[in-house]
């Protein structure tokens with residue numbers, strides 16, 4: 338059951354991102370010519386005699402053709418040899434951690450990260466004897482200082498959630514090199530269109546495909562992409578052994594979303610830049626966090642390692658927490674909700690919503706913070722809504 342997972346080969350039609358997004362892993366169906374990979378909504382596959390598998394498929398936890406199409410596509414987009422698709426971003430993270438960590442091992446995690454990632458380390462992994470240190474990963478010296486002789490993972494999220502901090506992936510790759518630590522980059526905020534961590538020296542790319550990859554707020558999914566064949570085999574073994582796979586329909590939805598990833602990211606980035614600029618000069622806003630702004634501390638690193646600055650913008654409201662909550666409540670076109678990366682704009686209060694699990698920890702977020710997932714609606718309509726919400 339491994340031949341359908343041949344490493345992705347550069348195809349006959351070119352390797353530009355936009356082309357791979359639409360075609361990689363998705364040759365027209367051999368049996369019917371269907372241009373889009375069918376949803377193979379099936380659990381088991383007829384064998385031609387005992388052990389006589391057709392195309393390597395036996396049971397859909399181990400492998401399913403629709404998931405294979407997605408996994409090959411993910412590998413191609415991240416420039417990796419192997420992609421693995423999971424039921425959620427956290428399922429992907431959990432599989433990775435349980436594959437590479439043993440009791441007593443140590444991980445370095447960022448001081449700004451998705452709340453659920455922090456919770457996985459702080460509330461789940463610790464029960465299995467995993468130790469962690471929190472470091473400001475935007476400072477390579479701080480990461481170097483946090484390494485121990487048991488460090489197996491350096492975890493990076495860039496841009497980070499919700500403060501849009503930027504970490505220099507190539508610099509951390511240099512620090513992890515020669516140690517046993519894997520450099521893991523959560524690439525959810527950027528997507529592979531804007532940033533390709535493996536090419537910058539990362540060992541593992543993590544995605545919540547729920548966000549920009551799916552792009553339409555209609556599916557929950559996750560992914561891992563790696564280059565090292567031995568690590569890929571270990572991960573694939575655990576993916577099957579633990580079972581938190583992406584189902585056929587969810588795989589199909591993510592594949593469908595990815596086809597438009599490049600054009601969506603261009604519009605998300607353009608709209609977010611305009612909104613960050615407006616917020617920067619708004620009297621009721623005390624601080625804007627957007628890596629595209631020249632004053633952002635990570636601006637130069639972001640400009641070096643990203644194609645554009647993405648669709649996420651956070652800002653602090655001058656009058657404090659209650660005023661920030663009121664802005665969220667008054668927004669109309671920006672829908673009040675968790676998650677991000679869909680075509681529709683969302684607004685939320687991280688302190689009380691997505692990052693409530695980080696309260697009281699080193700990852701606690703400012704109480705006056707508002708986070709925007711800037712969608713691809715008319716930017717004028719989005720600006721007007723924010724202006725009225727700020728009052």
Ligand SMILES: *Cc1c(COP(=O)(O)O)cnc(C)c1O
Nearest residue numbers: 425426427451498525545547558
């Ligand atoms: C949402 C998110 C996750 C978790 O993904 P799920 O699909 O919700 O399990 C991980 N990292 C980042 C940066 C996220 O935004």
